[in-house]
Amino acid sequence: METLTIKQLTEENIAEEHICCAISDKKSTEGYNAKKEWLKKQFKEGHVFKKLDVRGKVFIEYVPAEKGWVPIDAPNYMLINCFWVSGKYKNHGHGKALYQECLQDAKGMNGIVVVVANKKQPFMSEKKFFKKQGFELCDTAAPYFELWYKPFKKNASIPKFKDIAKKGVCDVKDGLSVYYTNACPFTEYYTHVELKRVAESKGIKLQITKLDTREKAQNHFVPHTIYNIFYNGKFVTQHILNEKYFDRFITPQ
Structure with missing residues (x-):
């Protein structure tokens, strides 16, 4: 090359x-x-x-x-x-x-x-x-x-x-919670449109939190701050979820 x-x-x-x-x-x-x-x-x-x-x-x-x-x-x-x-x-x-x-x-x-x-x-x-x-x-x-x-x-x-950031747990204990920054161009759409739509279709409560300052990111619950998903307070994945991948990672309880 x-x-x-x-x-x-x-x-x-x-x-x-x-x-x-x-x-x-x-x-x-x-x-x-x-x-x-x-x-x-x-x-x-x-x-x-x-x-x-x-x-x-x-x-x-x-x-x-x-x-x-x-x-x-x-x-x-x-x-x-x-x-x-x-x-x-x-x-x-x-x-x-x-x-x-x-x-x-x-x-x-x-x-x-x-x-x-x-x-x-x-x-x-x-x-x-x-x-x-x-x-x-x-x-x-x-x-x-x-x-x-x-x-x-x-x-x-x-x-x-x-x-x-060591235990993989967040302070939202009920439902789905997603945290993201603008360090990745995919996070805005796949959080506010795709993930929100899929969660609503499955009747799962969703809370969205944007880490919009360095201080918030430096004191986050897991080391990967660009995008991360928690379910009932426990870390699930940093994979950006859409309808195709949702069921692979999220099992309603």
């Missing part, structure tokens, strides 16, 4: 550039625009979005952990927020090249940290890639979340999940 350019999104070019996800999903236009607005604000906080200069899902997002929207304690670490190489762009070294961008930008910090799952999960980075890059497991949270890190300094502190 030909050598391709890595491009960084900025406040100046984001209006003209695509953000990889939901490129052709017209239903998610509102969420697509909401993510662009979210990114504009996060760029001021050190958030980085780099992508292959192609019309596809080949990108990485990272930010100093103190400014991340994840309930972890990882002082002076770089947090990989979202990392995706899809389709024909897999197995050509593009993921490694994007990771190297993060590695370069994290120089001088304590290291890099990432939230993964103990086995492959949808909408989450796979830990096998990070294991190959020398990352180590440093903490776990129910039911399957793992925190992996790559320290750059011998005496660097070991990152950990905040206690509130």
Whole structure:
């Protein structure tokens, strides 16, 4: 495959550039625009979005952990927020090249940290890639979340999940509850339209909560804050639900 350019999104070019996800999903236009607005604000906080200069899902997002929207304690670490190489762009070294961008930008910090799952999960980075890059497991949270890190300094502190994010339970004990941010362009439509419609058709009570500040996200009930579903107070999945997937994860009681 030909050598391709890595491009960084900025406040100046984001209006003209695509953000990889939901490129052709017209239903998610509102969420697509909401993510662009979210990114504009996060760029001021050190958030980085780099992508292959192609019309596809080949990108990485990272930010100093103190400014991340994840309930972890990882002082002076770089947090990989979202990392995706899809389709024909897999197995050509593009993921490694994007990771190297993060590695370069994290120089001088304590290291890099990432939230993964103990086995492959949808909408989450796979830990096998990070294991190959020398990352180590440093903490776990129910039911399957793992925190992996790559320290750059011998005496660097070991990152950990905040206690509130370890048990996989929320404060809404009755019915279905969904929490989401605009860090993903799919969340607006699939929460307020698709999930709401399916829950109503099945007679299941639904509460929607938008994590619209960093403080809320950093003190959330599970480590995956982009989108997560709880049923009767217990975490179920971070899979974005529609009618096709609803019954796979939700069994009315």
